[in-house]
Amino acid sequence: MNALDISSITFSYEGASACALQNFSLTVADGRMQALLGPNGAGKSTLMRVITGQMRGYSGDVCIFGRKMPDRGALSSIGYAPQAISLYKSLTARENLRFFGTMANLSDKQIAERSEAVLDQIGLADHAGEAIATYSGGMQRRLNLAVALLHSPKLLLLDEPTVGVDPQSRHHIYETLIRLNESGMTILLSTHMMEEAQRLCSSVTLADGGKMIYDGLMSEIDNLEKFFLEKTGRGLRDD
Amino acid sequence: MTRQLRELIRKEILVLLRDKQTILLLFLMPVALIFFMTLALKGVYTDKIYERQIQLVIENESKLPKASLLEQKIGSHKQISRVDRPEGMDDDRIFAENKAQAVVRIPGGFDEGEKPVEIIFDPVLDYGYKIAIRSLMTSLTVEVVMGIDNLEVVVANLIVEKTKPNREIPSPLQQTVPAYAIFAMFFIAIPMSIGFLKEKNDGTLQRLFTYDVSTNLLTLGKIIPYYLINCFQFVLMLLVGFYLMPRIIGFPFQLGDHALYLIPVTLAVAAATTGFGVLVAALARTPEQSSTLAATGAILMGVLGGIMVPYFVMPVLMKKLAMISPMYWAHQAYLDVFLRDAAFGLILPKLIVLTLFAGICFYIAGRRVEWI
Known part of the structure; x- marks a missing residue:
């Protein structure tokens, strides 16, 4: 069974003239780490929101481990780290984890155990009692990821998890992702970092203008940046 | 679901209490207003002949x-x-x-x-x-x-004024304590709407939709904490008015013969103030818009509703206009309890108006709110 099956998704924002997603299809096999690449405005974040049930009013199907969305039960198998640092800045790391853990319906005991585990995993155990407003950008980004991991999801969706992060934190995040994938977690990674995407992911989906323009194995691509340029006619950071 | 709701409430209160500006706005501003406005209004309330030379x-x-x-x-x-x-x-x-x-x-x-x-x-x-x-x-x-x-x-021997014991002249505190408690309660709209918009902007609200949490639960998780804080605000102002201010500025403060009626009155007032907050949160698109809308709305309601200027000194036209302000109904309901010793039947229509106001706010907000 695939972790994620998306078929023919079309979605437009209210008042927008163009579709944010147009007939977009994507498959992520169970246990794979897959890159989702595309320039700004390609529809990557919108796709993430559609998958995670934040967006309604689209046509097409989204299935998570065979369960057709919208299915609130299926949400428990997804971990999602959005591009923005979506945490409560005046709360401590532990308070944020407790809050999101409760939202994920974990018991108090599970929250306590899993909080310690993910804090260790992302290297923030020593700062767990500090308000995250005092954290560096890299630390906040790591905690953003920790929240997504708290309920031990089977499918992890990461939207630009290393934006604005120093090389040390970026390295820490990528090492964490490798370990998670090796332990069997499926990961869909939306990123601008071509080199890392090529190094980490076994498959890749290219998106442009709300459309899927390539879906295949990373091993078939020699130079991802060159390949992307050929397919889209522009660089990742072009508007 | 109960655990989730409890955690939503806890989070909201923690976030709010860690914001120093909000604490100043909700709790210290009304205390300062009660103190200074009581002193300023002394001349309006004191006996024109016998209180000053x-x-x-x-x-x-x-x-x-x-x-x-x-x-x-x-x-x-x-x-x-x-x-x-x-x-x-x-x-x-x-x-x-x-x-x-x-x-x-x-x-x-x-x-x-x-x-x-x-x-x-x-x-x-x-x-x-x-x-x-x-x-x-x-x-x-x-x-x-x-x-x-x-x-x-x-x-x-010809004219005798009959008054209740110790009620010859209301102290200005009787006007200012409920007035500025109500005023501050309406200011809850500022942190409430800014908090909502901030969560929308930084994506935390959207993130909540990736969990098995219903919109109704999120709505309750937004409303209940502010409702509780509103009730707490009133209790705090009442304590300030009853215990602290008389010691500092020497005016007495009376609760009236039916102090228990303060409970339904406060519950209705808090519903109206929370309703106003929800409405502002639903209508505003940016934090700047929401603070302008909330502050302007609260000040206008205060001016019209007999908060800034006591109702009894208003001209007839203003007295009629006062009725469009929920603060008027809230203030009069409190004065019914504190000064008039009114029967509950006389207070009830004011509570119905406040509840209706809250209902209309919640209805409009429900139709206009964009969660994502």
Whole structure:
């Protein structure tokens, strides 16, 4: 069974003239780490929101481990780290984890155990009692990821998890992702970092203008940046 | 679901209590307003005659017996503080330099009944104060002209004012405590709407939709904490008004004979204030918009509703306009409890108006809110 099956998704924002997603299809096999690449405005974040049930009013199907969305039960198998640092800045790391853990319906005991585990995993155990407003950008980004991991999801969706992060934190995040994938977690990674995407992911989906323009194995691509340029006619950071 | 709701409430309260500006706005601003506005409103509430001495310039141009007796009666009255006209100072300058509030001139021909006593007031004097001075002068003049020793004693046998014990004159605290508690409760709209928009902007709200949490639960998780904080605000202001302010500024504060009615009144007022907050949160698109909308709305409702200016000093048109402000209904409901000892049946219509206001706000907000 695939972790994620998306078929023919079309979605437009209210008042927008163009579709944010147009007939977009994507498959992520169970246990794979897959890159989702595309320039700004390609529809990557919108796709993430559609998958995670934040967006309604689209046509097409989204299935998570065979369960057709919208299915609130299926949400428990997804971990999602959005591009923005979506945490409560005046709360401590532990308070944020407790809050999101409760939202994920974990018991108090599970929250306590899993909080310690993910804090260790992302290297923030020593700062767990500090308000995250005092954290560096890299630390906040790591905690953003920790929240997504708290309920031990089977499918992890990461939207630009290393934006604005120093090389040390970026390295820490990528090492964490490798370990998670090796332990069997499926990961869909939306990123601008071509080199890392090529190094980490076994498959890749290219998106442009709300459309899927390539879906295949990373091993078939020699130079991802060159390949992307050929397919889209522009660089990742072009508007 | 109960655990999730409890955690949503806990998170909201923690976030709010860690914001120093919000604490200042919701709890310290009303205390400061109660303190300063009580002092400022002292003159409006105190008895115009018996609470403060009137500074008068008395000029006797007659020197005949009746005129002299009147001059002596006015000058020696316990409420009058006689001021001598400084040399070369005309009436305008006396008033401009706050030397006296009025000049009383007993003209030649007063004894013969040819000319009346003249009173010249400082133009800035409030109308109630003028009436009080005129009334005192009339009494003293009538005593002299009619040969009565003490008119007050005569009148006391004809007119008696019946008041409840210790309720002769409400202290300004009775106006300001409920008024500024209500005012601050409506200001909850600022942190409420800014918090909502901030969560939308930084994606935390959207993130919640990736969990098995219903919109209804999120709505309750947003409303209940602010409702509780509103109730707490009122209790705190009541304690400040009852225990702290009388010790600091010396005015008494009475709860009335039916203090338990404060519970349903506060519950209805908190519903209205939370409703207003939800409405602002649903209508505003940016934090700047929401703080402008909430502050302007609360101030306008306060001006109209008898919070800034006591309802009883308003002209008739303003009194009619006051009824469009929920703060008017809230304030009058509290005054019903504190001062009027009103039966619950008399307070109930005001609570219905407040609940309706809350219902309309929630309805519009429900139709306009964009969660994502």
